Amino acid sequence: DAGVTQSPTHLIKTRGQQVTLRCSPKxxxxxxxxxxxxxxxxxxxxxxxxxxxxxxxxNFPDRFSGHQFPNYSxxxxxxxxxxxxxxxxxxxxxxxxxxxxxxYNEQFFGPGTRLTVL
Amino acid sequence: xxxxxxxPQALSIQEGENATMNCSYKTSINNLQWYRQNxxxxxxxxxxxxxxxxxxxxxxxxxxxxxxxxxSSLLITASRAADTASYFCATAxxxxxxDMRFGAGTRLTVKx
Numbered sequence: 699d700a701g702v703t704q705s706p707t708h709l710i711k712t713r714g715q716q717v718t719l720r721c722s723p724k725x726x727x728x729x730x731x732x733x734x735x736x737x738x739x740x741x742x743x744x745x746x747x748x749x750x751x752x753x754x755x756x757n758f759p760d761r762f763s764g765h766q767f768p769n770y771s772x773x774x775x776x777x778x779x780x781x782x783x784x785x786x787x788x789x790x791x792x793x794x795x796x797x798x799x800x801x802y803n804e805q806f807f808g809p810g811t812r813l814t815v816l
Numbered sequence: 817x818x819x820x821x822x823x824p825q826a827l828s829i830q831e832g833e834n835a836t837m838n839c840s841y842k843t844s845i846n847n848l849q850w851y852r853q854n855x856x857x858x859x860x861x862x863x864x865x866x867x868x869x870x871x872x873x874x875x876x877x878x879x880x881x882x883x884x885x886x887x888s889s890l891l892i893t894a895s896r897a898a899d900t901a902s903y904f905c906a907t908a909x910x911x912x913x914x915d916m917r918f919g920a921g922t923r924l925t926v927k928x
Contacts, residue, residue, distance in 0.1 A: 702858075731915075733918075738920070739920050739921075740904050740906075740918030740919050740920050740921050741859070741904075741916075741918045742918070743915050743916060743917065746915065754915050756915070788858060788859065790859075804849075804861050804864065805861065805916070806861070807851075807858040807859040807860070807861075808858050809857050809858040810857065810858055
């Protein structure tokens with residue numbers, strides 16, 4: 699059973715460009731959350747997708763957008779890249795349908811995509 | 817903004833010793849979770865403790881939670897070199913587990 703997978707592993711972009719990161723959730727999971735982790739910091743919640751809709755969003759500008767597909771995989775898009783967007787981007791999947799699941803289900807994290815903006 | 821704050825920021829011990837890391841948070845929580853991260857890779861879930869629980873064990877891990885003090889501790893007993901990693905606490909708010917707030921982590925180094 700494959701866990702959470704993310705692609706690409708590493709990415710180098712220049713300021714102003716746009717980037718798309720991809721995530722495939724763990725088998726059986728229907729909810730995908732995205733986090734940004736700057737060097738030396740803990741992950742910060744960007745947003746969460748469930749049933750192809752953004753269910754919750756953290757304190758990130760509209761340059762950060764996402765999408766969830768019918769197979770539950772997800773994309774994170776960042777427009778007009780800034781130097782400060784350089785970070786490890788983590789995707790996490792979980793079961794989010796039931797109220798119990800939303801409260802207590804473990805999130806499984808992928809290995810992340812290292813984005814460097816020059 | 818980050819919710820949990822881990823203490824200490826860095827910890828260096830010898831193999832076989834115990835490692836204790838602390839986490840403080842600011843608002844009411846539904847549960848608190850501890851994660852491990854090796855060298856900037858993905859996070860590995862270690863343990864979840866609910867707000868109505870005070871202590872939980874998993875192998876060499878022991879987690880305590882004091883909601884009156886808004887704090888938690890993670891104890892790793894008989895540490896091994898393979899325990900070298902960054903450890904994060906994450907808190908979940910009252911409505912769902914998916915918007916987790918992480919601290920900046922404790923960097924643990926276990927010397928062989």
